[in-house]
Structures are given as structure tokens and as C-alpha cells.
Amino acid sequence: MFKHLFKLIWNKRKQNFLFLSEILISFLVIFAVFSYLTYYYQNYSKPLGFDYKRVWSVSYGNRQLPKDRDSLVIFYDNLTKSLKAMPQIENVTFSSSNYPYSDSFMSTGLTQNRRKFDRVSNFMVGDDYQKVWNVPLLEGRWFLPEDAVGKDKGVIINETLKNEMFGSQKAAGKLIGDFDDKNKLKVIGVVADIKANGDFQPGNNAVFSRLDTGYLRWTGTLLIKVRPNADATFESGLYKFMATTTHSAIEIQHVDEMRDTRNRQTIIPMVIFIIIATFLIINVALGLFGVLWYNINKRKGEIGLRRAIGASGRSVSYQLVLEAMILATMSLIVGCFFAIQFPLLSVFNIPASVYIVAMLLSILFIYLLVLFCSLYPGKQAAGIHPAIALHEE
């Protein structure tokens, strides 16, 4: 029966062109939607890698601060001590502006064994950064003040980068190169991946460097882990304290609110995309239904004949559903040819597994859609009275 139906479909390929095109376009749209959703789901299901709760970011202007490096070091030292002395504050650290959820990015390149690693997120951090964010340390240690005088500049890398560079080997103690491999950097620790750009974004390759005194001049971000009793009154007091101390405008942001904002930036387009795709799928489903319905009405004579020569109502229904499935398979073969190019060519730098899962889900979805759209017309075809169908023809 398969061969027979295939012959019938092939000989009617011109009439089936609309159906084939509809399925192909639907598959490509569904593949895009599922790639999008699979990518976000895979990222979402991975651990966050840090604790954002009760972390506040304090941005300040650094123009009014002492210009002299030693004075600046003393100023920041005093500032840190004053803040840590406040009972509502658990810990304090300085950071480059690209802290989690800040919507700010800073990247660098690294080399290891002549291999280049581009677009590595570069975090400049203070000694208490790990404690503020509670980042799990997987290997080695976090920065210590003594690292300021080490022979090779110490860096901490995240797990993904460690796996890419060293595989299953230990990374702590190994030397890597900076972007042009001129300066050596010593890996002193490995931390878990942190999803700094939101729950739905990947924890890309990341390197953490210790904020040295040379960078202090450009620092304008303070991260504070507060205690549960830190309320609006304390926030107001903190604001006044920082404004008075730094002689600049202050902005205090709660990182949990920043996280919500960042996640919304992913969720809203995702919802819009899903709504558009849903409307498209509804239209396609109605289209398929219409095409199949039209085909059945056009083929009443053939259906009557098949009933006369030995087809039961059920087998007529089965044949029509099977025909729709074969047509869907033909479209899916073409669609998969295009879809498979995405993992093969590493389009958008997204893992191949995302595209493969999306492809399988899309195939399943299309088959279910075609099955759903062909069941009722198939049932109607089964109910066609052979004598009437043959007479009408």
C-alpha cells in the first residue's frame, strides 16, 4: 500500500504542491520556535551559579575621588571598613561594571597551548566578590591580597572555560596566555558557571581578574550583600552616606529586581514569538484541513471505486491519513535538509544539541498536526456512501 500511495502522490505532485509547501513552511517556523525554546530551556535548567538575593549594587561617580593612587587605596579601604561596620551589611566588594544582570559586557581573549579563546567574559572583581555572590568554588582558591605581588597574574576561570581548555585535567596552577599570548596568567581557581545575563542565557566562558590598584581609578560600582534586616530606612541612610563620601550622584539597585528586568527582556520577545507562531500554526492547520477536505470532495469517485473493489470505510480513512503523513514526510525531508545545516555550520554559536532537539520536536509536532488535521476528513471519507459517490462521478 505504501508503494501504491507513494506512486499516487508522486503522480499528483503538482496538485500536492500547496500541501507540501504549507508543511515545509510550518516545519521551518516550528523549528525556529523550538530552537528558541530549547535553547532557553537548556540554559534555564542549568544552575544559576550564584546567589543574587540581598545583593545591592551601588553606582557612584569617581571624579571627585582622590587622584593619587595611594590616597585612593586608603580612601577605598576606609570606605569598605565603614560599610562593613554597618550592622545591616554582610559583605562588600568592588566590581567592574559588568556584574550579573547589569546589562553591561566586557570581554577579552585568552590563549592556551596556542589555542585562542575569544569573547571570554572578563570580570574585574574584589577579594570578597565570591562571598558577596556566594559563587561555588570548584577547584583551587579565590583571590587573596597576596596575589597583588605574585610573579604571574592570577586569574580564576569558570567551569565551561576550564573544560574547553583542560578537559578533565586540573586547571589550578596551570599557566595560560592573555589575548595575544604575550603575558602569562596563572589559573588559581575554577568556579561554577554563572548565568550573569539572566536565567535564560548561557553561562559563557568567563575569566575573573583581581581588581588591582591601577584599575581602582575607574571603579564606580560597589556590590553590597545586606542582611535580611536591611530596609528602606537603611537604604536611604546608605544613599546619604555614599553621596557624602564620594561627592557624587548615587544609584542603588536591588539585584533581584535587575534579574526580573533582565529575564523579562527574554520572556517578552519569547511570548510574542510564540503568539505569532501559534496564529501561524492555526492558519496552517485550517489550511491543511481545507486542502484535505477539498481533496476528499474532489476524490469522491475514487473513494467510491475503492469501496466497490474491496476497501472498507476504515481502510479508506486509513489511506487518506497515511497519504497526508507521506506528504508530510516528503516535506519534512526537505525541511530537515535545511534545518540540519544549522548544527553543521554552528549557526549563531548555539550548541548542536539545541538544533537536534528542536528538529525532533518539530518533526513530532508536524506529524501530530497533520494527523489531527487529517483524522476528521479521513473519517468523513470513510462515511461516503459508495453507490452515491460512484453515481455522482
Place this chain on the structure above:
Amino acid sequence: MIRLQNIEKVYRTDTVETLAINGISLDIAKGEFLSIMGPSGCGKSTLLNIMGLLDEPSKGNISIDEQDISRFSDQKLAKFRNQKLGFIFQSYHLINDLRVLDNVELPLLYRNSSAKERKMLATAALEKVGLSNRLKHFPTQLSGGQRQRVAIARAIVGNPQIILADEPTGNLDSAMGNEIMDILINLNKNEGTTIVMVTHDESMAHKTHRLVRLFDGSQVQ
């Protein structure tokens, strides 16, 4: 072979009730070639559809090959039609998107025959009707007479005991019609196939063993 007992067929709509067949009883013997004649709308095709199990009578009994088919399920009826009956229609009812050979193979598809066996039987059937040189043609590339011969090949490919022909020469000129009639007569003579043929053509009807005339749904001869 075919026994019709007091067959009645009524078509009902919301307002009208039409009696298409009125109490027809008929016995058709094995190997008989029977023709049914009558004016348009007298119930010839309806009677043939009832004999072919494509339609159900409103009243009466029908048995074929000594089997009472009134309690057959749809599945069983389909199998019965496939194995015992062959149909020939005035408008051929060939599938234009399939080649001649594939059209003739159609009844065998519902028998789970192998592709090889289907091809062999279909080729043999087409040889019987003189169309072995048109296997790869599409129906639209054939004349009316050739199409009807394809339809006959399709009807006989499964080696049925009964052939039901609904005006098989109705769309053909007299020469073509005679050719088709000769094929049917040969089938009846040589293979012993029971044939029931509806026709408007008196000369064709006289070539058969027995003529049944209908008028307004009743048998008049």
C-alpha cells in the same frame, strides 16, 4: 448464485419518499449472463448496487453464493466484494493519476498480494482484454474503448465469480461497444463468470442469456 427476495428500496428525504425498487425477486444462476433493461430512473442501477453490496435494500433479503449478507459488517462486506465481485461502470472510474497497470492492480492491493504477484495478475488481465501494450499509459492517453477494457481488466484481475456491469457500452460507439460486449461474452463462456449487465441497448441485451425489464421499480419481464 445471486438470490434477491422481495427487494424494496425507498429513498427518503424530509418531505418526499421515493420507491426506487418495489418488491423484486430474482434468482441468477451461476454462469448466467443476465441483462437488465428499462427506462431511465426505473431502478436498474439501484438494483445493481444492491446486488453489488454497495447499497442496502430497505426491505427484502439478498444472498450471494448461498451466503446471507444482510448481517455482514462493513469490513466483511468489503472483503466479500473484493473476492467475489467485479465492477464495470459506464464512466470507467479509472484513477487518472495512476498508470493502466496500477489501475488494474487496485483490487489486489486489498488482498495483501505481493507486488510481484499483483504485477503478474494485472499484466495477464490486460492481455486478456488486448491491452498488454498499454501498461505504462495513463488513462487520459487512451480512447474510451481502451479505458473500458482497462476497467474490465480491473474487474477480472481478482478472478471474481460475478461481474456487475452498469451500462458498460453506454459511453462507446457501436463498434467499441461490440468489442466490449465480445469480451464480456468470452469471459462468461470461457471462465464461467456470472455477469449482470444494465443496459439501454436492446441489441446488447439480446446477446445475453436472459433479459429482465424494469419499469418504475418493478420487474415487468
